[in-house]
Amino acid sequence: MEKKTTISDVAKFVGVSKSTVSQYINGNHQKMSADTREKIKKAIRTLNYRPSKQAQFLTTRKSNLIGVVVADISNMYSSLLLKGISQYFEHTNYHLIIVEAANSEIKEQKILQKLVDQNVEGIIIQPSNDNSTNYQFIANNQIPMVLVDREIEDSPWASITTDNESIVTKVMSSIVEKHYKNVIVVSQPIHRVNTREKRYNTIVDVARLNQLNVKLIEIDESHYLDIDQITKISKTGKTVIFALNGTVLMDTIKLLNDNHLTIPDDIGMTGFDDFNVTEIISPGITSINQPSKLIGETVAKCLDQILNGTPLVDLKVQTVIKSEIHWRNSL
Structure with missing residues (x-):
């Protein structure tokens, strides 16, 4: 030996x-x-x-451990986010503990307590809700934490997000120009999930100003979506579906294809996120591309600066990362 x-x-x-x-x-x-x-x-x-x-x-008395908590690891957004985080920290002495909360507040709380027990030096989290009291024990344990993708109300923590309101407004402007009457918003539950609420509220605000009808359809973990509900709305006038994340977007496109609905002749289609798949799907889906890997690198850099003693007001990172729209033929 x-x-x-x-x-x-x-x-x-x-x-x-x-x-x-x-x-x-x-x-x-x-x-x-x-x-x-x-x-x-x-x-x-x-x-x-x-x-x-x-x-x-x-x-x-330092563990050199960083806890990373994502809401849904099966989402391509999370995969690219984790890639950016891990590539940044591979050049440091820190080691990552990556865990999934599965969009569950209860599971998230258990995960965070385990990370505290393991003496992690910092936490990156895609929070399951925007209630700051759920995370107060992290602050009480004096563990630096940075939020990614989602924000928390009255939060003492730094957050790295995308320009949700402005990018959704641009897509909605195109929907208005193309004379759609109905917007069906498909999402996982939006209540107290800051990013989903922002996207949905922006859609509603633009629709109200332009006299469009908005219908919210929330799907659960089974991702079940009722095609009859969609076709019923589409029969009342020109209709577009706006999916609030990549997983929902793919599920919705599959549902339309399975039911032989043609995009955009029968119904328009758009949403987050663009992971190249939407480019090869006929006729090409207009979608919003979030630079997930860059967001991951940025949030890692942010936490690294905090761990090295940089006050929040002096952080040298861009806290709002711009997304881009890939205009195709689905509207």
Whole structure:
């Protein structure tokens, strides 16, 4: 069995004390020359030394763990978001614990408590609701947290979101120009989910100003959508469906295809998110593209700055990331 390299082996290889190597591993470089740092770095690589995380925690009381909580990991938005977060942190000493709340407040609370128990140093979360009291215990434990995609009312935390109102307004302007009469909004439950509420309220506001009818259809975890409800509305006038996220958009397109409804002749179609699939679906779906990977990189950078002591007012990140519309032939 191959002998495991120890901190003593690294110290002997470099010709320094174990204390010096320990200080290097724990990031205490202030009193260490650049030459010594480089020698220790090369020795660790040459000897394939792997520091004990337990020992590091006992020495520094730092776990180097970041908790990342997403609402629905099956959503492509979440996958690209996680890719951006992980690519940022792979160049640091932090390690990620990635968990899914499955759009459940109860499950989310249990997950957050486990992360607290594991002594995570920071949390990135796509919150399940906008009630700040649900997250107060995170602040009480003095754990830095950054919100992504969704906001929380009266929140003390930084949040990275997209320009929901302005981008939805642009799509709605096109819907108005094309003389639609009805807008069917399809979404997972929107109550107290800040992003969904913003998107829906913007649709309603533009529709009201232009005398369009709006019907909200909320679907549950089974993603069941009643085609009869859609066709009944479409018979009253020119109708478009606006899906509030990518999962719902794909489900709705499949439903229309299965029931032989032609887009846009029988019914218009648009929504979030554009993951290239909407480009190859005939006739091409006009959709809103959120730069999910960039959002992930940005939220990771934001938390990293906070962990390094940057006050919220001095954060050097863009907190609202612009989306773009891919105009195609579905309206």
